[in-house]
Amino acid sequence: MAGLFVISGSSGVGKGTVIKEFLKKHPDFKLSVSCTTRGMRLGEVHGENYFFLTQEEFKNCIQNDEFLEWAEFSGNHYGTKKSFVEECLKKGENLILEIDTKGALNVKKIMPEAVLIFIAPPSLEELEARLRGRHTETEDAIQKRLASIKLEIENSKKFDYQVINDTVEREKKKREKREDPRSTREKTFSQKAA
Numbered sequence: 545m546a547g548l549f550v551i552s553g554s555s556g557v558g559k560g561t562v563i564k565e566f567l568k569k570h571p572d573f574k575l576s577v578s579c580t581t582r583g584m585r586l587g588e589v590h591g592e593n594y595f596f597l598t599q600e601e602f603k604n605c606i607q608n609d610e611f612l613e614w615a616e617f618s619g620n621h622y623g624t625k626k627s628f629v630e631e632c633l634k635k636g637e638n639l640i641l642e643i644d645t646k647g648a649l650n651v652k653k654i655m656p657e658a659v660l661i662f663i664a665p666p667s668l669e670e671l672e673a674r675l676r677g678r679h680t681e682t683e684d685a686i687q688k689r690l691a692s693i694k695l696e697i698e699n700s701k702k703f704d705y706q707v708i709n710d711t712v713e714r715e716k717k718k719r720e721k722r723e724d725p726r727s728t729r730e731k732t733f734s735q736k737a738a
Contacts, residue, residue: 546633548655549573550641550648552700553663554693556674558709559642562663566640573638577628579605582620595625612654613647624651645699652702662700666710668693 553559567573579595581602590596597605602621605611614623624641632639641651648660665671671693675686700706 546636547638548629548633548641548651548658549638550643550651550658550660551663552643552645552648552660552696552703553709554665554671554696555689556671556678557663557665558674558711559663561711562707562709563640563642570638573640574632576624576632576639576641578643579611579614579623579625580620581622595628597621613643613650615644615647626654629655645696645703649699649702659705660703661705661707662696662703664697664700664706664708666708 551559551563563575567575577591577593577595579597579602581597581599582594584590584594584596588594599621602614602623605623605625606614610625610627611623612626612629614621616622622643624643624647629639629641641648643651645662651658652660665674668690672686672690675681675689681689
């Protein structure tokens with residue numbers, strides 16, 4: 545039976561990586577294709593990465609109530625067409641939407657059978673470190689993202705599931721342990737003692 549799964553989480557929490565790894569292991573799921581008014585980037589394909597629309601086309605879709613959810617980020621619009629989702633579900637496809645918490649809650653109002661999953665960081669401190677570690681945003685942009693996290697966390701209380709993505713931290717601890725000379729000595733001593 546087909547289902548609609550909505551994944552949300554703060555910027556830098558690793559949603560994209562979680563979804564990418566999940567899709568590798570579950571070919572019976574597919575990622576929804578959203579509409580956007582932003583320009584097409586090198587290597588992107590219309591209908592595969594996004595449905596690229598003009599501002600006027602997007603506004604017409606809003607006026608005609610064609611979106612399940614939509615939002616504006618940095619002057620560009622993004623949205624999920626109802627018809628795309630309905631068509632996929634009708635074909636028996638399991639569909640994943642990667643959208644913000646506000647959009648996810650709107651989807652739930654329209655399609656109560658949708659499963660909402662919030663990907664959370666292990667801590668706010670770790671999330672801030674991830675955002676800063678990207679070196680892609682200004683200090684002002686980072687501060688704005690951190691301020692919006694509180695609303696996202698509040699919204700996530702209405703989700704069906706909350707998943708803490710601590711994979712980065714677990715991998716870091718494993719690597720540190722492998723690189724720690726004491727760890728190597730202890731392992732060697734344990735093997736000799738056995």
